[in-house]
Amino acid sequence: MPELNIGIGLRSLRQSFKKALHTAASVGATGVEIDARNLLQPKDVSDTGRRQLRKLLDDLNLRIVSIRFPTHHGYDVLADLERRIDATKEAMRFAYSLGANVVVNAVGYVPEDPLHPAYLQLQESLGDLARFGQHIGTLFACETGSEPVERLTALLDSIPDETIGVAFNPGNLIVNDFYDEESIERCAAKTLIVNARDGVRDLARGRGLEVPLGRGSADFPRILGVLEERRYRGWYILDRVTASEPTEELGNAAKFLKAL
Structure with missing residues (x-):
């Protein structure tokens, strides 16, 4: 198996942007994911700033591999939908300008009924983003977690337009009780990026909890094996939303993946 492409979701580090880049390099990552809504917004980075950022990344042997663009609502919600789609397209342009070819977001709840108005609206919205991505050279990745994987892939x-895919997040699936060992099989062909998070079910709370990578229910040896069979050469983004010591935990997570 070729060496894994391991990146850090900078939001996990809860540090200033430049400090987070240095920390990501120090724990052995070669790529980073930027939150373009809460960490570094496109409107705040001039052309000169983008050139300076690329120089800093080169000095640290890092590259930006994905842009996360969380929205308050999914692309099925009609309120402010046009503005939300336009902002997502701007994030896709931003990604392309920084050399990243994937933009990640949770797209909203996918209904079971393909004739449900929300399902039809998701088809229209995601089709629009897929066509735009093909035009500018940036792919949109729909993050797993709100429904079973097979329902998202059916959508x-x-x-x-096939220039749209999946950001596979087993931790999200576990937390929402949609994970099983076959989850990766069902979406491997469409997986553009992996958000390497883990979790366990908490029966008392009726939902799951995020835990450090390798300590939960996600079968990462199987996940890596299935993706290797599919010749996946994308990135594994380490992302710990609730870490008490994020630098240490993400460093351990990188070691865990490399050991596999």
Whole structure:
């Protein structure tokens, strides 16, 4: 198996942007994911600033591999939908300008009924983003977690333009009780990036909890094996939302993946 491409979700580090870049390099990552809503917004980075950022990344042997663009609502919610889609397209342009070819977001709840108005709206919205991504050279990745994987992939199969895919997040699936060992099989062909998070079910709370990578229910040896069979050469983004010691935990997570 080739060496894994391991990146850090900078939001996990809870540090200033430049300090987070240095920390990511220090724990052995070669790529980073930037939150373009809460950490570094496109409007705040001039052309000169983008050149300076690329120089800093080169000095640290890092590259920006994905842009996370969380929205308050999914692309099924009609309120402010046009503005939300336009902002997502701006994040996709931003990603391309920084050399990243993937933008990640949770797209909203996918109904079971393909004739449900929300399902039809998701088809229209994601089709629009897929066409835009093909035009500018940036792919949109729908993060797993709000529904079973097969329901999300069925939605994507219904969109004619194939320049859209999945950000596989087993931790999200576990927390929401949608994970099983076959989850990665169902979306491997469409996986553009992996958000390497882990979790366990908490029966008392009725939902799952995020835990350090390798200590939960996600079967990462299987996940890596299935993706290797599919010749996946994308990135594994380490992302710990609730870490008490994020630098230490992300460093341990990088070691865990490399050991596999």
